[in-house]
Amino acid sequence: MTAVGSAAPSMDRVDDDENGKSAFGFWVFLMSDAALFAVLFATYAVMMRGTGSGPGPAEAIGLKYAFPETLVLLTSTLTMGFAAMALHADARRSLVVWLGATLVLGAVFLALEAAEFHGMAAKGDTPQVSGFLSGFFALVGAHGLHVTAGMVWGLAMLVQGATSDLSAPVRSRLGRFALYWHFLDLIWVGIFSIVYLRGTLG
């Protein structure tokens, strides 16, 4: 028996993404990103006590925007799912439509978040007021930045979905984009429960 032989030719396909290395690598990235959010959540929990002379969670945080924000983002996860199904079915038209709808919802989410932040600032609740508000804006803002990055990526994918031949790399990228979008939704659920629900209810 030899220790090093030669692989059968059929095993010899490492140059394309058939073994799913891109999806796998992206999962690893998401794990790292999840760790980043875990650290931000922990920091927020620590900062919650640091209200200084500013308002506490119950006064500063409300559901007025957060609730519609949640609805919009959850819906966008649904439309993203439809886009992925359209991709599987090779239905370019509906792919473009659903992807477009996802991005519109993403834009609405960002607009709502901007209005929320703006409203808070108008009340004087800026991140410069206290450690707690710093923690709030950093955590929620980090998610918002992720969504913004997702919008840029999504627009590029919209163009590629509409104009290219849906080649394997484009498909793989669309798959990863969908994963990213769902991931952001998951993070939002955490933010909604830990920051908003806990903040307003308890």
Place this chain on the structure above:
Amino acid sequence: MWGRLSADALPVYSIVAAAAAGIAVLGVLAVIVLLTVTHRWTWLWREWLTSLNHRRIGIMYVIVALVMLLRAFIEALLIRVQQAIAYDSGGFLPTEHFAQLFTTHGSIMIFFVLMPFLTGMINVVLPLQIGARDLAFPWLNAIGLWLTTAGAALVMTSLVLGRFSTGGWSGYPNYTGAIVSPGVGPDYWIWALTLAGIGSTVAGINFIATIWKLRAPGMTLMRMPLFCWTALCTSLLIVFAFPALTVATSLLWLDRTFGFHFFTQTDGGNMMQFVNLFWLWGHPEVYILILPAFGAFSEVIATFSQKKVFGYASLVFATMAIGVLSFTVWLHHFFTMGASPNVNAFFGIMTMVIAVPTGVKVYDWLFTLYRGRLRFDTPMLYAIGFLVTFVIGGVTGVLLAIPPVDYTVHNSVFLIAHFHNMLIPGSLFGMFAAFNFWFPKAVGFRLDDAWGRRGFWFWLTGFYAAFMPLYLLGMMGMSRRLERYSHPGWQPWLVLAAFGVVLIAAGVVCQVIQLYVSWRDREALRDATGDPWDGRALEWSVASPPPEWNFAVRPRVRSRDAFHESKVEGLAYPDPGRDAYRDIFVPRNSGLAVAIGWAAYVLAFAAVWRIGWLAALGLAASVLLVIWRSFQTGTTERIPAQTLYDYDRGRREALMRLVPGGEIMHGAAASGARP
């Protein structure tokens, strides 16, 4: 228009700083002139800067590490000279400049010497050891390199424009906060670390995906060479630990730039949170630095003992155990900062527990040496020097893990001695061993052994002379980061420590000479067979340097030490037959990664100096370049099967000529190469 940037940024505050700036500028100019005179620009761009090949990227990482090592070492020399003469006097360095020096020395050694060094070695070696043609994501690999380089360039820029942080490598607020340090220093520190951190994360993801997805058929996890295991563990630590650093530095930046209150003294800020976040990354980081060196030592000790490594499975499990435990000890960096005795006790015990798997490793290496047929080439010398010295550092570490002991020597130079005692033998020597060991594979010729040994002996003796006195000084109460003192009893020991650094400097000179001599004698030192050490893992089965595709036909692995086993069986270089060859694809060069590195540099530079429009420009450029890449098609190049076949046949014929009798048996290839 130019934010905080003005003529005041020039380093006229200290002669030494001005000289350093001059040397940096002249150095860059010299390289530019040299490249222009020798008409090497196109060559540099085509062959190196735009290359996506793992071996070339690895070599570039190592070059960055070596250049930065030189700078950080000179800084250590200055610190040592200052402390040797500064008894009851100001020495030759202004206080503020001294503080910059220990900050840059520490930050550079960690982020721009050891990190790129180990990333570079993993780059060169990992794909070859697991029988892969490249890393999983070659373009991303280049991004990692150029972001790290951008970070290094930012630190170099701080020599010329503005000042670096004076807050130490750990950058604790309140000291690095906007009120105490309003200048650009901490911002330089923040952004250099951020760029390097992103670069490392990208590299870590890449290594994990490569190990998980691109192992050759038959290369099960438990057949992987130990260096691959340590690369895997280090990468996992990178991926999970670096986010904590990113958060810590980003929040500090928000505090400084926009008046947030994370780590301020007032308005609900919480400085301890920075310390927690920093060490939540910082302790895993020391294992990130050390594990790849452990992997390299395992390969080196087995190869130069000419037997298989003792306790392979226990080494694997010890590696993984260290990886997990490294997240549970961070509090030992601040036993003195007010945690309750129970908390301190818990973290003290965890810290002792982590010494157990490390001890297991030491015994495994000793048993590997035991009854081996030892050969003392330069890599092996570093391995043995490591084993002896590292144990001392480990013992002092266990001492420090006892909270009451830590209370007495906390923040003293005892600690400086301890962690240099871990990181110089444990990590830097590991990288030197790896460098000497794999240099022929990466470049095609061996390094001169005589100068290598001289370098080793100077480094080893210099290390003892430079750092053993610090244990004593620490117990005599000398705190770290002192730029002057009035205690006469300390001076003799500090002079001895300075003498040690002079010895190390002689070692560095030997290493530079070694590189020059090896390059001059490269024909005589050429590694014709690709197996200069009678190696054990797959990287030695291919030519030195390997072709762009590494393996024309991927090997099928049937055991650990796969190449060694096949040599024993006389089947080291099998002919798979023409039908086994298929067309393959290798990545085409891309200048986009270099451009992204530059864009990130511009963004960071502008953020440091608060030049809004320039920062926006840098950010937009980075984003657009990434999008551009995703629209590119034809990023790979086909290499026809016939080319591969002809190459392999040529190599087999050359090997037949090199090895008498035409039969390639155990060790024969090696003895053919080593007269």
